[in-house]
Amino acid sequence: MKYVDEFRDGELAKGLAKAIAAEVAPRRDYSFMEFCGGHTHAISRYGVGDLLPPNVRMIHGPGCPVCVLPIGRMDLAIRLALDRGVILCTYGDTLRIPASNGLSLLKAKAGVGNIGNIGSTRGDIRMVYSTTDALNIAREHPGREVVFLAIGFETTTPPTALAILQAHREDLQNFSVLCNHVLTPAAITHILESPEVRQYGTVPLDGFIGPAHVSTVIGSRPYEYFAEEYRKPVVIAGFEPLDVMQAICMLVRQVNQGRAEVENEFSRAVTREGNLKAQRLVSNVFELRRSFEWRGLGEVPYSALQIRAGFARFDAERRYGLNYVPVPDNKACECGAILRGVKKPRDCKIFGTVCTPENPMGSCMVSSEGACAAHYSFGRHKDFSGDGGNS
Numbered sequence: 409m410k411y412v413d414e415f416r417d418g419e420l421a422k423g424l425a426k427a428i429a430a431e432v433a434p435r436r437d438y439s440f441m442e443f444c445g446g447h448t449h450a451i452s453r454y455g456v457g458d459l460l461p462p463n464v465r466m467i468h469g470p471g472c473p474v475c476v477l478p479i480g481r482m483d484l485a486i487r488l489a490l491d492r493g494v495i496l497c498t499y500g501d502t503l504r505i506p507a508s509n510g511l512s513l514l515k516a517k518a519g520v521g522n523i524g525n526i527g528s529t530r531g532d533i534r535m536v537y538s539t540t541d542a543l544n545i546a547r548e549h550p551g552r553e554v555v556f557l558a559i560g561f562e563t564t565t566p567p568t569a570l571a572i573l574q575a576h577r578e579d580l581q582n583f584s585v586l587c588n589h590v591l592t593p594a595a596i597t598h599i600l601e602s603p604e605v606r607q608y609g610t611v612p613l614d615g616f617i618g619p620a621h622v623s624t625v626i627g628s629r630p631y632e633y634f635a636e637e638y639r640k641p642v643v644i645a646g647f648e649p650l651d652v653m654q655a656i657c658m659l660v661r662q663v664n665q666g667r668a669e670v671e672n673e674f675s676r677a678v679t680r681e682g683n684l685k686a687q688r689l690v691s692n693v694f695e696l697r698r699s700f701e702w703r704g705l706g707e708v709p710y711s712a713l714q715i716r717a718g719f720a721r722f723d724a725e726r727r728y729g730l731n732y733v734p735v736p737d738n739k740a741c742e743c744g745a746i747l748r749g750v751k752k753p754r755d756c757k758i759f760g761t762v763c764t765p766e767n768p769m770g771s772c773m774v775s776s777e778g779a780c781a782a783h784y785s786f787g788r789h790k791d792f793s794g795d796g797g798n799s
């Protein structure tokens with residue numbers, strides 16, 4: 409099996425559903441976290457939850473880069489555009505992430521909303537498809553400062569590293585990066601150490617579906633720690649529905665056999681070592697940040713990257729003397745609890761009414777990988793009637 413269609417085959421999905429049903433022990437419950445928003449999207453889009461036995465529960469994890477970016481980091485980017493007059497470049501979904509006072513980059517670009525009384529009323533904020541686009545904008549506007557707002561897990565970090573190296577080679581004077589790159593293993597550790605998992609047992613976790621794209625970069629080796637130290641099985645899976653179902657079947661089997669190992673369902677793209685060239689590139693440019701605030705998880709030590717001192721002039725935080733100020737989420741929003749696996753999208757009182765993909769009040773409704781957006785877009789909220797549903 410090599411191509412996408414084969415991993416969406418309905419007949420094979422039914423066969424896998426039967427295999428999972430045959431594996432599960434009727435008298436026990438199984439709770440697995442899909443860490444990555446790509447898996448959350450696939451589960452909602454293809455109705456994978458409907459094909460699982462009622463005692464197999466999927467819990468959404470915090471692996472959506474847009475969802476975990478806290479308000480304070482968005483405020484930094486907005487103030488750079490409005491108060492410092494920089495050209496702020498970033499990826500499409502990032503433009504709609506809610507910031508303070510109901511603002512977002514999109515609103516700051518349009519000059520609507522409560523933008524405060526300092527600086528200009530409209531930001532020069534541009535959507536880019538790649539870091540190359542941001543570099544090109546810097547080359548085309550030598551008289552303007554250009555800042556690339558970089559977000560994402562280990563998948564999007566290598567292109568940011570490449571852009572900084574390229575800017576360094578060209579001696580680009582007007583380009584810098586506001587770095588928000590975060591790390592998957594640190595977030596998994598944080599979840600496993602959380603009171604909900606360790607102390608109260610309100611988030612029962614029997615294992616993880618490991619990320620697809622992230623793992624192509626970091627490999628499967630970093631997850632071995634979770635299997636060895638926490639006795640939690642991890643199955644790395646691709647983003648197609650059959651990948652996810654196969655991974656669930658493998659997890660059920662591990663649980664039944666009392667095993668806690670790292671298995672690789674996505675062997676067509678992931679190796680144990682990962683992409684060593686990309687890893688070297690990233691470590692040349694970035695180093696660990698002592699602490700970083702995640703939306704939902706709070707401050708997580710050594711969970712993000714910052715630009716090394718050797719590339720300080722490309723670091724927007726140093727260049728503009730930025731000072732991070734944490735800002736609490738909208739009180740009505742349950743994104744924090746959803747990102748920790750404690751609540752489900754339908755537990756939020758404003759889900760689908762005040763908060764929709766067109767008008768997101770929280771970050772989980774912004775990207776198609778966000779749990780709320782995935783549930784809303786594919787109608788999965790409509791057919792849940794109780795706690796037995798797989799969300």
Ligand code: SF4
Nearest residue numbers: 742743756763770780
């Ligand atoms: S529905 Fe909206 S406000 Fe509620 S948790 Fe989801 S993103 Fe946050």
